[in-house]
Amino acid sequence: MDAWIRVTTRGGALKLPYSALFIRHSGVQDWLSEIYEIPAAFECMCNPERPVPMHLRRLRIRPPSYTVVTNPSFHDAHVPGCPRYKRLHSGDSERRSQHTSTGVGPPRTHSRERPTGVSVRDNAVPAVALSDIHPVRPLSKSTVAEPIERGTFVPSLDQLNDAQREAAMHKDGPCIVVAGAGSGKTAMLIARIKWLIDNGVDPHKIVASTFTRKATDEMKSRLIEAVGAKGKQVTIGTMHSIAHRMVMPQLGEGWTVIPEPSWLIERVLEDPGKYNPHGVGPLMKASDATTAVYTAKADGKWPEQCSGNLAKIYAAYEAEKAERKQMDFEDLLLHAIRLFATNEDFAKRWRRRWSYVLVDEFQDTNLAQWQFLLELVKDSRNLFTVGDDFQSIYYFRGARPYLMNQFVRTFPDARKVFLTKNYRSHDLIVDLGNRVIRLNRGHQIEKKCVAGRSMSDDAV
Secondary structure, eight states: OOOEEEEEETTEEEEEEGGGGGOOOHHHHHHHHHHHTSOOEEEEOSSTTSOEEEEEEEEETTTTEEEEEEOTTOTTOSOTTOHHHHHHTSSOOHHHHHHHOOSSSOOOOSSSOOOTTOOSGGGOOOOOOGGGSEESSOOOTTSTHHHHTTTOOOOOGGGSOHHHHHHHTOOSSOEEEEEOTTSOHHHHHHHHHHHHHHTTOOGGGEEEEESSHHHHHHHHHHHHHHHGGGGGGSEEEEHHHHHHHHHHHHHOTTOEEOSOOHHHHHHHTSOOBTTBTTOOOSSSOHHHHHHHHHHHHHTTOOGGGOOHHHHHHHHHHHHHHHHHTEEOHHHHHHHHHHHHHHOHHHHHHHHHHOSEEEESSGGGOOHHHHHHHHHHTTTTOOEEEEEOGGGOOOGGGTOOTTHHHHHHHHOTTOEEEEEOEESSSOHHHHHHHHHHHTTOOSSOOOOOOEESSOOOTTOO
16 A cells, blocks of 8 residues: 655655665665754654654664654554554564664564565665655745755754744844754754845855864755855855964965874973974973963963963974974964954955854854954954853863853843754653753853653653
8 A cells, every 4th residue: 555654844744655764775864863853743644534643753862863653542543554554563562663673774573574665585675765755745945845855954944943033034243042952053054044145145255163074064065955056155164274264375385284283292392402492391291281282272372371381382382383384273263363463454354254154062162262253253243153051061172161151241232042942852851951950050051941842651
């Protein structure tokens, strides 16, 4: 029989074949992962007159895998011939299927009868393409239908919740978005960039800072899905990569960036000599000296702003690098800050270059990065940051989550938006998380996370 699952979002309805749940294709799981982050209704259409309610369940966190299961109290609503009916009446219970299925390959059963669409021979899975997941009624180009065929979900403004939409449609002036875990902040950021472009902002004038290269690649691909070729004109990268394009042309030829500078610090900790004029001797352990220099740089300090042995080691390290025409990653930010303060042409050029600055994972920003951002938006004041101080984990590398509070003090007129709805976890997990968070004391911004879905009655 022609049984399938209808997936309904704010953008429309899509047809999900049962066989797609058993396909060994990461694109299907990526698609389900995107759907997991937003409100969506699942219904088995084995009986079109009485669709059977279902829901998406995450089976594994790493690597993430998902499957669709029947809602409690509806296990007997499937009609004979439906793959779900066979699954529920093959000697295995729904609960066993939830715990033994990987969500990627076919569920394991103790019966010879297997779900529809799965070959008995060698447990092979059918060749189902992502294009088999298609709309059951016409959808506009801005909705989920077009990206789904390519395996990426890009929500429209209508598919965002009220808080996400408020943040995405913020135009001019400073704005800070406090985004709890699983609240769909990346979707909101993509929607915001698209909204700016749709409302006349030149994509060349937009820059978005991410925390990792992986996040950069993900945001670029999703943005291109959302706005097409214009997405390639938006500058997206880590803050260091953005500073790199600003600083390196100012230095002239021959300068390079070294990814791992600890060996140079070890060199300056050796005794001075003919072949090591910048040596200062073993004033500190190499690991301690590397951490101390890195922390000083993350706090926006130069050698002359330090004291004691650290000042000597830091100054020698800078001299050794300058002689070799080398820079480390933190130098990129420090030199950019210095150029903003001392080179008027440099400052004018880059402040005009980008009129809208977006920053993801703001809770892990250090002081040097904060100073860099303030210089960059000094004229436009269009600084849009997204983060959650509860999720900051890089304090040991210079991250200063209290900068989220400093943002409001620096920009007292800033708009503040809270994304509190968690689409990743059910209510029990979110409630437990809130209980732990309430034990925190100190600089944290007060907030409460609300689950976007409830745990099913048959979960254990």
